[in-house]
Amino acid sequence: MTVTLADVAARAGVSSATVSRVLNGNYPVADSTRARVLRAVEELEYVVNGQARGLAAATSDLVGVLVNDIADPFFGIMAGAAQAEIAHGSPASGGTGGGKLAVVCNTGGCPKAELTYLTLLQRQRAAGVIVTGGAAEDAEHTRAVTAKLSRLATDGTRIVLCGRPPLPLDGDAATLAFDNRGGARRLTGHLLELGHRHIGYITGPKDRSTTRHRLEGHRTALAEHGLAADADRLTVGGDYHRHAGYQGACELLARAPELTAIVAANDTAALGVCAALRERDLRVPQDVSVAGFDDLPFSVDAAPALTTVRLPLHEAGARAGRLVTGREEVPPGGIAMVTAQLVRRASTAPPRAS
Structure with missing residues (x-):
């Protein structure tokens, strides 16, 4: 059942006009009122213009890339490679059109921030979402992430998990799991x-x-x-x-x-x-x-x-970018294992004689 503006207003105890003002940001609203409205939006998982959901779902040129720490080369390499593929065909990449805008969402490893970004991307009707890195192993959080990604996927948003375990999502999704x-x-x-x-x-x-x-x-x-x-x-x-x-x-x-x-x-x-x-x-x-x-x-x-x-981080990020833009087919069963290769260098040697 679609959540309406009136539902949000009733949950927050305000008028529908106040909810509209908060969401549009075009009129002063008290901080306490704003907080109540945004909490109701989150609890009800309200999507702006929910009545037009079936017609307008996943129509934007925005793709979200969630990372734990953009300053960590592990995430920076994947995000950079994904962004290049997402922008493929855009004027910025030397093309004449067809590329999309990659928005990197830095969660700081915070599960709550991860859920908040997914909600924001849903409101923006993101064309795709890439979630990178390991998952928080908390049953409640896993259920919440699964529900949010499932809703995005069923609305037409392409979902790619890169470097984390697969999830039982509704709708199409691809997982690049690291070994x-x-x-x-x-x-x-x-x-x-x-x-x-x-x-x-x-x-x-x-x-x-x-x-x-x-x-x-x-x-x-x-x-x-x-x-x-x-x-x-x-x-x-x-x-x-x-x-x-x-x-x-x-x-x-x-x-x-x-x-x-x-x-x-x-x-x-x-x-x-x-x-x-x-x-x-x-x-x-x-x-x-x-x-x-x-x-x-x-x-x-x-x-x-x-x-x-x-771990071939650049290659994995680039592949995630192609998958999320539909320029590469989803692997059989939706899951591909990314091979980890041992690299022997000078920091290891036989132990010293006792």
């Missing part, structure tokens, strides 16, 4: 093949799908070599920033001085690990091997160059 488990398993397997048996691990942010999947891959490799029993002691929580790698390495070294290798959840945190080791006059890789994940651009220029797992 985080397989990549982490291969990375830890590489260290085990070198002879390491005391391997520390610094996780990503708590309650994120990427964090869980990479940790599961790491622990699968340990279990395959009979080393799972000590995994909890050799794992510390962290995030995807340099300071987390630094602090995590300090904690691991205090907890387990016998460590010969440390794996960080991403390359940025791995740089923090290296800094902590240098402060303790420990050499990489002669004393402690270090590995990261993602193969961000600076990884090859680190000293020593960082062993990591390469």
Whole structure:
């Protein structure tokens, strides 16, 4: 059933004219009244001009690209590649028409902000939405995101999930899922093949799908070599920033001085690990091997160059851009796995002789 302006007015306890003024922004309205109206709009998931929904759905030239942190190269690379494909054919890209406007929505990793952006894109009748990066692992939030994306999809908005698990959406959608488990398993397997048996691990942010999947891959490799029993002691929580790698390495070294290798959840945190080791006059890789994940651009220029797992972020972002604009067919079943490739560099070596 379509939600009307009158429904919003009744929920907020104001007149329909007041609701119109708030939504159009063309007349002064008290802050408290504005807040009540916007809360009612959110609760009812009201779409402006809801009566014309069937005729006007998804008619704009706007495509939303949701990222956790645009300053993080992981997201910046994907967003930039997607934007170039979304603008394909526009005058800005050297064409004569046909491109769309990409709007990057920076959520800061906040689940509430993610839902707010999806609501705003629905009101703007976005032609497409790309959601990048790991998902918050909260059942209520997952249900809310699924409902919002389903409504967008059934209204004609193209949905692409890039780097996060698929969702059971109504309407057509495409998922480019990253092989985080397989990549982490291969990375830890590489260290085990070198002879390491005391391997520390610094996780990503708590309650994120990427964090869980990479940790599961790491622990699968340990279990395959009979080393799972000590995994909890050799794992510390962290995030995807340099300071987390630094602090995590300090904690691991205090907890387990016998460590010969440390794996960080991403390359940025791995740089923090290296800094902590240098402060303790420990050499990489002669004393402690270090590995990261993602193969961000600076990884090859680190000293020593960082062993990591390469995710083709630019290629994935570009493909998401083509999918969301309909210039590439949705993969069979709606899901494509993006392969993670082990990249061996100078930061890992066999452990020192005991």
